[in-house]
Amino acid sequence: MQSGKLALRSQEWIQTALFQLMEKKEYSHISITEIADRAGLARQTVYRNFQDKDVILLNYLDGFMKGMWHDVGVGMKTTFDEEMFVLLFRNWQRNAPAALIHSILTKDRKIRQLIYKSICDYFDELLASRRNEPGENGEEAMHTHGLYAGKSLSSIVHMMLIEWTLNDFHLTPEQIGSVVSDLTASIRAYL
Incomplete structure (x- = not known):
């Protein structure tokens, strides 16, 4: 570059x-x-x-995810909670470019894949910063569960974001954030 x-x-x-x-x-x-x-x-x-147009879009989406916390005056959060989900959905609804929304509405699979990758990358970065914090249990099983829990969380957030967009933001960011929080409570216990 x-x-x-x-x-x-x-x-x-x-x-x-x-x-x-x-x-x-x-x-x-x-x-x-x-x-x-x-x-x-x-x-x-x-x-x-x-490198290619996918990297152009991923670069934008990565900045979008990281900028979410900057825009609201909060440092990069490491707590996966309802507040985080509400902020994510609110930021998406307010700031996602119309062209990106249009691509979702036309059901462009590549766009969906890139959005999923950006969510995974962002959550992986958050989880990596949490792994550097002192923990109570260093067992390998917890690490394995945590790895798959992180990917499961990324999948659910992605799916909910896409469905919410396809349904013309029919719920408020607070409502969809609460739904995601409720649906992922057991998964987040492993993070």
């Missing part, structure tokens, strides 16, 4: 171009050449910044 202000500006232009194209065209049919043309950059500049 490039470094400095120029690289950051190029990355912003590339992400903006991708979202503009997604408003008119299916994600899977968008090429790097089209993204570069829309951004007013050479293809080589796109490739210097991102």
Whole structure:
């Protein structure tokens, strides 16, 4: 990746171009050449910044997840609780780009896969920071349960986020956050 202000500006232009194209065209049919043309950059500049278009979108989604806590003035939370879920759903409803919502509504599988990956990556990062905290029980079984509990939690949050979006945000963020909290209570006991 490039470094400095120029690289950051190029990355912003590339992400903006991708979202503009997604408003008119299916994600899977968008090429790097089209993204570069829309951004007013050479293809080589796109490739210097991102390996492919999936990395462009994942970079945005990773920033979206991490920025969620910054936007509300909270450090990166390590507690998986109802408040965290409410914040996630509220941030999604308020700030997810229209092109991303449109791609979900058209049932684009690749977009769903990338959203799932970003949720998994984010939760994995949170869980890794918790593993560095002193624990009560260092048993291998708890580690194994924790690993699969983290993936199960990611799956449920992802599925609920997609269904909530498909249902036009029919519940408030507080309501959907409460549902997710209730559904994942037994899973979170292993985290």
